[in-house]
Amino acid sequence: MSPPHIAMALLISAIWGFSFVASKVGLDHFPPLFFTALRFGLVAILLSPFLKIVKGRMKAIFWIAVMVGIFHFTFLYLGIYAAGGVTAVAITSQLIAPFSVILAVIVLKETIGWRRILGIVMAFGGVMFLGFDPVIFDQLEGVALVAFAGLFMAVGLILMRQIQNVGTMSMQAWIGAISFLPLMVISLATETGQFDAVMSMDWEAAGALAFVVIVTTIIAHGGWYFLIQRYPISVLTPFGLLAPVFGVIFGVVLFSEPITLRFLIGGMITLVGVGIINMRTAQKNPQAAPEPEA
Template identity: 25%
Template sequence: MPPRHVALALLVVLLWGSNFVVIDVGLEELPPFLLLALRFVLVLVPAIFLVPKPDLPWRTILGVGATMSLGQFALLYLGLSLGMPPGLASLVLQVQVIVTIGVSALVLGERPRRMQLVGIGIAVAGVAIVALGRSGDVPLVALLLVLASAATWATGNVITRKAGASSGLGLTVWSALVVPVPMAALSLVVDGPERIVDALTHVSPLGIGSVVYTAVLASLVGYGIWNSLLARHPASDVVPFAMLVPVIGIATSVALRGERPSAAELVGGGVLLVGIAVANGVATRIADVARGRRRGPQPETAPITIASVVEDPPAERDVDPAARPGTA
């Protein structure tokens, strides 16, 4: 990858890793389901009038939206609102890679490789260490909600893979159609109209900034750049950057929110990341990239322009959805 594309990949990592703290800030002023509804209204408008609808059946688009967007983020936001630290959430959510492998085996008949099974075992051990050694500030129900969020995201990965589609910006935008109305209705039932009106009329610039950041920077810009990179480079070049998302998530949470992970959470998180790296073949991919670079300079790739970010990237390569980190 040329240096400017490496810089873009690092920008996406920064946007996605910091996003967990931004959500946590927004939850101080807005109820979780209302915050989520507002986020996806901004994802939809005006992008849905600019981004073409993916060439997929509506049942696939709605299925991806119900899992990747509605289910994943509703559970994540609720978990954060109930006390899950944002840094730890950014780490635990990466379990989706492991769950995707398991669900793919059950639904698509994709038999896991031996190293994937080893990685799954290591990752499960890491989650167990986090769960058993978590600090008293982390409620078990919040941890379980984030794990459920990862499982829902993984289900969306499998739906996307079964459809044979590239998860481009168009799918991100159009699948968002299923989110605002159910989340607004649920917020109305759970929080009540008075709470909603009070939250909307007293929201601060920080609360508004949280909605704008999560919708525009994390969802639209993040996915646009990431999928453009995947369209121009092998997954083995791009995917390893995703391992930095929880690192940024924890670092920003410690710096900005005063999060202090326990020793067990740090150890368990490290074990979890090792398991994900093994299951996802990151070490092998990095070695392949290094060998490729030793063979000599690679051809220059097409530049990433505004048009390439707005449009869906061409499905030039079969990119494993398990390797795609989602935004938070």
């Protein structure tokens, strides 16, 4: 990779890591489902030029939007809200990788070797290990919700592998357009304080929302797609693994979240396991390697 592209990959990883912080700031102000609806509504508006009918693929796009936009991000944001922090959430979000491999074996009948099996065991084992940390134990509800969110993202990734020639911006636009209304209806039916949250929105809340919409969803995903077109997934995978590391660093620096030895060990085991999975997946099937998500 050229130095500018290395810098670009590092910046994208840092953006995804900081997205956990921005999400927490936004969720401290907005109800979780309402924040999710706002994110996708704004994404749909900004990416409306990419909302074009893709013949023969709209059914698949619809279900991808349901799995990723509605279910994944709902549980992700509920998890961040319940956890009250970002460090454990950043690590747990990486369970998307082992879930994706497990679903590929079940649904697509793929075969995997001992290395990816080891990676799956390490990924889940690491999260379980850090879950017994006294600090993280108080956040178990949030950690469980984020793990559940990873399962829905994995389903979405499996569905994405079934369609071709749908650009990243087009997919993001359709996810936003399809997800917005159901999320808003569910929010209005189950949450309160949406109007007050909008009227009392300060620069921090507005900035958090703008960050996850513009910087994370549009700029970072667009940049990652630019790199994918030029380099093998196996080259980019290590940069994707830096996203949760950046998330943990930002959580410690900005929110003074405590880091214990158990957390470090558990997080390291998880990330090594995810790294094994992603590297082997990229070697066996370059199109199957999951894109980092935050």
